[in-house]
Amino acid sequence: MNDIFDLQGRTALVTGGFSGLGLHFARVLAQRGARVALMGRRIELGQAMAQELGAAVGRPDQVRAYPVDVTDVASVAAGFGQVSAELGVPTIVVNNAGTVQRGASAEVTAADWDAVVDVNLSGVFKVAQAAARTLIAAGSAGSIINIASILGLRVRSQVASYAATKAAVVHLTKALALEWAEHGIRVNALAPGYFETEINRE
Template identity: 40%
Template sequence: MQALDEPRMSDTFAGDAAIVTGASKGIGSGIATKLAEQGASVVVNYRSSEKRAESVVDEIVDRGGEAVAVQADVSDEDDVAAMVEATVDYFGSLDVMVNNAGMTTLGPAEEIDIEDWRRVVDVDLTGVFIGSRAAGRQMLSQDDSGAIVNVASMMGEMGFHMRAPYCAAKAGVINLTRTLAVEWAEDGVSVNALAPGFIQTDITDQTQDSAGYTDIDIHRRTPMARYGTVEEMANCVSFLARDDNYVTGEVLRADGGWVSDAWRYRENRA
């Protein structure tokens, strides 16, 4: 575990401990860094990318934060239980749980292998339930309760070509979030979801290659005419994880207006 040795940028989450799953890259690493900047001690979860996870930890520590990398497969109950236990051992509590880890597979529904379907659902939906349940059990046992933020997707609210398992799983995350929020609200545990649209990450180019779209396609279809950024998604999670906003059971869609605009494709947009 790395120790805090410099002042933090803010104290929004001072004294809190957070887990961010799938935090070795992309949106997850941005969320972990943001929470640390705001005072949280952060568990940077990874499944297989230890080197990348340690790089995120190093970045947090270099900025004056506190973090530790913890390996766990989010679809494995024992792994997740051990990660929550380790968090409490390291930091004394679990106050924020961000279920961000996810995966997808692309292909026509009639051709998707059932094992690919199950793996996406295991990680993207069952993994969110396992993480929420483990975190919820810990938070319900604490005096100060806590906040759970599940990373869903705008694709959980709409059909999307070639992504049947992902869309189905993310739709499940949205209603799971609402259900857990209702169950745990009186006990002081908020449960919310973030539903990103197309976000610029280090795997954007790879996704484009396999799905057959370009930056220009996304810009033309999105009312804000650009990708979202990792920093913007981290800011959204930071808001949802706060304990002073009277928000639970909410799905915050951050998609640049995509879902609100039922159909758009402007040739003159670049």
């Protein structure tokens, strides 16, 4: 019987992959045999994590870090192009990059609101779109996993922008899944609860 979790020969891409849940997802994918592309903005950290993870799985040339800003369409497109050229077309995409701004909603600035929306919602769409375009052009099926949050399903005080964007990711996921199914592209969302990571440690 084939091991359904054997990912040898597959390329996986993880945004927000330099720390926290993203790094954990990347580690599991690499342990299951996938070539893994870590994407994020802090490239020095990313390169260190890629080197550490590649050494841990005994495939140092198959785990690489790429400097990508998910709010920038050109940066995302360039990242997908580079990954496809160096590691192969990513058929597994973990859309994990996210941010949070805490504070009373009556005091939140427009800039703070926009910063969260740009990463957590617009960034998720830009990455998903780039993934779909890459897969369709390659004639390949694939899987996109958008990382939402339990706060997209339940609310708590002081994080309105985060909760709103994560709820939007859930609905966006359903819309994209319906639209891209004909291309063999699955789109799913995970809604994790609380984990102690860099983004929420304080």
